[in-house]
Amino acid sequence: MLAATLAVSALVGFSAPMTEAAYSLNPEVKDATPALKEASQIGVLKHETPELQNEANKDAIVVMSFGTTFKDTRAKTIDATVKAIQAAHPDVKVVTAFTSHIIIDRIAKNEGIKYPTPEEALQELKSDGYTRVALASLDVIPGMEYAYDKGVYENYKNQFKKMTLGTSLMYWQGQEEQPDDVTETIEALETQFPKLKKDEAILIMAHGTPQVSNAYYSVIQAKINELGLKNVFVYTVEGWPSLETVMPKLKANGIKKVTLMPMMMVAGDHANNDMAGSDPDSHKSQLEAAGYKVDAYIHGIGENEKIRALYVKRANDAWDALESDK
Known part of the structure; x- marks a missing residue:
């Protein structure tokens, strides 16, 4: 037990x-x-393969992200975060890998850049003689994409002398003696919030997941409330709560103006189209049709310096576990 x-x-x-x-x-x-x-x-997570312990240490960090075909936001978010991780580990090889095979193919076709999948990155590192690898995740919560990251870890950990896997941006919730990643993340996001008048609100658009980890969004909302951030609501584009779930709260609170803001690493298709697009079914259009004045903050959270610093901390955690003898 x-x-x-x-x-x-x-x-x-x-x-x-x-x-x-x-x-x-x-x-x-x-x-x-x-x-x-x-x-x-x-x-x-940390794994050591007993039969490979006599191999010399040759270390690398693989940074895993879903990726995006939006070149501008990719540079400001994913690339900027990877550069920050590399700056924290100047003598270590750092590799960027995308988990979306569709995005990898589209970037290769349109830009001539071939990003590896995590599996391809690890296979290449192994062939180049790397023996210890820290896997870092740019996921926001431990949902479906983080499950992919864990799958990569489980499938490749026995091929290396040592392998570690760091956590997503939000993992710990302050339970027991653990850190409160959720509050830490909200406080970082708060630095980009506009000052609100009594009749104004911020709607934070998250992705949503069919996994039970979708419950993280309820925790995020609870932590927002604990911090005393009034009229700040989380909703998802592909999960619960939906926009329809939070709109009654706007009416009940007498809100007249709304700022839409993505809680995603990049400002890609969901932010530009689902959230702020001109189609009548976009979130912006739906809110305007309901009589609200709407502003859209179309920036991925990877543009936020404090968020990038948190991702560096998560990568450092994976690295420290790789270096630890415990």
Whole structure:
């Protein structure tokens, strides 16, 4: 059985404390199965392959992102974040990998740039003699895309001497002795909020996911409320809550003007079209049709310097776990 208490070991990070965590197994459990051991692993994941421990260390960081075909926002968000991670680790090879195969193909066709998938990046690193790899994620929450990241980790961890996987931007929620990534992220986002009058609101558009991790958006809203940020509401383009869910709150609060803002790494198709497009079914058009004045802040959160700093912290956590002997 799993004990309810977290066993926490704090490691001093590159620029901030890093926390690894796992549920501690009850002492009565003498022969834990591989599945039970895997289920107990949370936070930054770490694996060492026993038969490869005599290999020399040759290290790399793979930064995984969904990607975007919008070249301008890609430069300001993904590229800028990867550069910040590289700056924190100047002597380490840093590779960008995209998880969207469609986006990879479209960029290759339209720009002549071939981004690797995480699998391709790891295969190339292995062929080039790299033995230790830290995987860093640019995902916002641990949803479907982060599940892909974990799948890559699970499928390739035994091919390297050591491999780690960092967490998404928001992972810990302040439970037990863990950090509060959600509050930390909201406070970073708040730096880009416009000052609101009594009859104004901010609608933060998240992506949404069919996974149970969609519940993160309820946590985000609860943390927004705890911080005393009035008339700031989270909704999703492909999940719950939807725009239709939050619109009654606008009416109930006497809102007349709304600022739409994406909570996505990039300002791509969802931000430019679903959120702020000219089609009658865009969120902006729906709100205007309902009588609201609407502004659209079309910038990915990767443009926010404080958000980029948080992503660097997440990458540093993965790196510190790679360097740790514990």
